[in-house]
Amino acid sequence: MIVFTLVNEATDDVWVGTAREGVSPEARFKQFQDALGLGIAHPFYKELKTFGPDAFSVNLFAAAEDPAELKMLFEEALEAHDGKSLAGIKTVRPGTTKAALAPKPKSRSAAASARKASLGESPVASKPVREKLSNGRTGSAVKERKIKEAIEAEKAAIAAAKAKRAAEEAAEMKAILAGLDARGSTLRKR
Secondary structure, three states: OEEEEEEEOOOOOEEEEEEOOOOOHHHHHHHHHHHHHHOOOOHHHHHHHHHOHHHEEEEEEEEOOOHHHHHHHHHHHHHHHOOEEOOOOOOOOOOOOHHHHOOOOOOOOHHHHHHHHHOOOOOOOOOOOOOOOOOOOOOOHHHHHHHHHHHHHHHHHHHHHHHHHHHHHHHHHHHHHHHHHHHHHHHHHO
């Protein structure tokens, strides 16, 4: 994760942004340039449209190892450059989902299907269909929290049952040893 700055050479305004692992500051700036045509209302896009991308210089400020460090470095960059934040600026049209952004599967052309049919192959795929397995994610934080709480409650019940069983076994062993001790002491008296 990185913190970078975009300096408008014409106005000396400094914009401070972040990018995830593997995304360079230049690639992130390119994302902003590509999103310019979406008509998103934000002062940065207005400035980018007015002065053009050539008026901005892209600089790496720092790299972070975790989100807490990223936040600290981001705030430090804002203070050091008296900058403006790029955090939260959309680079996709509002309401666009990740599914809508995913590449669409290419449909098979009618010619390819006809060619396979003429060769005696069925146009239907011959590969067996794999059953989709759950990855454990529900898409809802509330549902996930309830599931985690249920799992924790089940673990606690199992741990309580083990502790109860151990206590019962200990009591049984204590009774057996007490019985042996009692029997041994009466034999000595005889």
